[in-house]
Amino acid sequence: MDGIAEIVELSLLYDFYGELLKEHNKKIFEAYVLNDYSLSEIAAEEGITRQGVHDIVKRCTRQLREYEEQLHLIQKFNRTKEKVTEIRSLLKELSGEPNVVTRAEQLADEILQEL
Numbered sequence: 001m002d003g004i005a006e007i008v009e010l011s012l013l014y015d016f017y018g019e020l021l022k023e024h025n026k027k028i029f030e031a032y033v034l035n036d037y038s039l040s041e042i043a044a045e046e047g048i049t050r051q052g053v054h055d056i057v058k059r060c061t062r063q064l065r066e067y068e069e070q071l072h073l074i075q076k077f078n079r080t081k082e083k084v085t086e087i088r089s090l091l092k093e094l095s096g097e098p099n100v101v102t103r104a105e106q107l108a109d110e111i112l113q114e115l
Contacts, residue, residue, distance in 0.1 A: 011034060013067075016067075016077075017063075018030075027046075028060075029060040031045075081115060088108050091104050091108070
């Protein structure tokens with residue numbers, strides 16, 4: 001996996017499961033993944049070694065991936081988005097009942113906003 005794809009994956013995992021991390025680990029993971037700080041910058045700020053920061057980031061990454069393997073929330077989120085998109089496409093093909101189509105589109109929009 002290339003660097004950008006991994007950052008996107010880790011950001012998504014963090015969005016769903018970040019609150020399950022210990023506060024200290026969460027702070028370091030955020031700094032490294034979301035704020036693009038270097039290991040050295042974080043180490044200096046936190047008063048630990050670069051290796052310590054690296055270990056925490058790797059541990060958090062493993063934990064977040066394990067949460068997804070067990071709970072599948074991101075997988076469910078993506079499936080829901082795909083289904084809503086398909087609903088919207090099907091609604092565009094309908095022309096007979098404009099009120100029904102409008103209400104169905106509103107519901108689809110609400111579902112997407114809640115995700």
